[in-house]
Amino acid sequence: MQLRPGIADPEGLTIASGLRALGFATVTEVRSGKLLRISFEAGEVDQARALIEAMCRRLLANPVMEIATWEVRADDEPSEEARLA
Amino acid sequence: MSGPRVAVIVFPGTWSDRDFLDIAPVVGWDAGPVWHTERDLPAVDAVVLPGGFAHGDYLRTGAIARFSPIMAAVETFVASGGPVLGSCNGFQILCEAGMLPGALLRNDHLEFRCDWQWLRVESPASCPAWLGEAADGQPIRLPISHGEGRFYADNATLMELEATGRVVLRYAEADGRVTPDANPNGSLRGIAGITNARGNVLGLMPHPERAAEAEVGGSDGLAILRSLAAWLDEQPVAAERRL
Numbered sequence: 001m002q003l004r005p006g007i008a009d010p011e012g013l014t015i016a017s018g019l020r021a022l023g024f025a026t027v028t029e030v031r032s033g034k035l036l037r038i039s040f041e042a043g044e045v046d047q048a049r050a051l052i053e054a055m056c057r058r059l060l061a062n063p064v065m066e067i068a069t070w071e072v073r074a075d076d077e078p079s080e081e082a083r084l085a
Numbered sequence: 086m087s088g089p090r091v092a093v094i095v096f097p098g099t100w101s102d103r104d105f106l107d108i109a110p111v112v113g114w115d116a117g118p119v120w121h122t123e124r125d126l127p128a129v130d131a132v133v134l135p136g137g138f139a140h141g142d143y144l145r146t147g148a149i150a151r152f153s154p155i156m157a158a159v160e161t162f163v164a165s166g167g168p169v170l171g172s173c174n175g176f177q178i179l180c181e182a183g184m185l186p187g188a189l190l191r192n193d194h195l196e197f198r199c200d201w202q203w204l205r206v207e208s209p210a211s212c213p214a215w216l217g218e219a220a221d222g223q224p225i226r227l228p229i230s231h232g233e234g235r236f237y238a239d240n241a242t243l244m245e246l247e248a249t250g251r252v253v254l255r256y257a258e259a260d261g262r263v264t265p266d267a268n269p270n271g272s273l274r275g276i277a278g279i280t281n282a283r284g285n286v287l288g289l290m291p292h293p294e295r296a297a298e299a300e301v302g303g304s305d306g307l308a309i310l311r312s313l314a315a316w317l318d319e320q321p322v323a324a325e326r327r328l
Contacts, residue, residue, distance in 0.1 A: 003190070059144070060144070062145055064180075
């Protein structure tokens, strides 16, 4: 979940200026947000997506100020995330 | 005749409930706590949602609290025209629940702000149960204590609030002027408090309950807290309910 485009995000602005101060001069914008990792059972991917959308609508995101994006991954799918060791 | 009967809703993490209960005798309220898992309100004239960090403010401020069982009863109470006051976290919960428009975001400077703050009362007639004793344009001084008080609403909502006189409190200088410097959190248009279309719900970030006695530094909160009894006395239905 992150603030809608156009809504001032002071946390993102502060992080961006921190990165630029460290020499990452090409950083133009940081938008902060919240990441949730949710484990649940679903029959198939479409059903899982529908469930996540329902969760977002009901509780996880406040449409007044937030947008939500999500990604569904099955248990046996390998993660494609790059990570720090 | 006894004073207004007021239910003070308590969630896990609420902290201003005891302040409201403490000053109840000062403002003439017959007030009692109601735990958030209750499904019904007792017979009351008004409901207060106090400040704090209900359910830890996890996910978003008020996001979990709005689904507490008591909130369905609060919504029914609001729909019946009953007066509801939400201060600080209570304001955030009312916005999450859709009983007030907009949302409260992280302060623009990212700091928690705990201070005395001047405010200007506007359009008190829009919310007579809670501002009937205040004058239009009156500067009042109340404590603020929040990290997420930046009022936000989209342009259409802001225009509607302004056009219908539903912005009832703005951050201001001591003389009542609304200036950018007086704004402690980056709220759009310096908005500190709003009311709903019907005018029975007041949401405000400041804490009137912490300014009810001169001994604590100020008593301007009485303008809000004492309005309730005066308003109830003018309501035939409410008078009947209180017999």
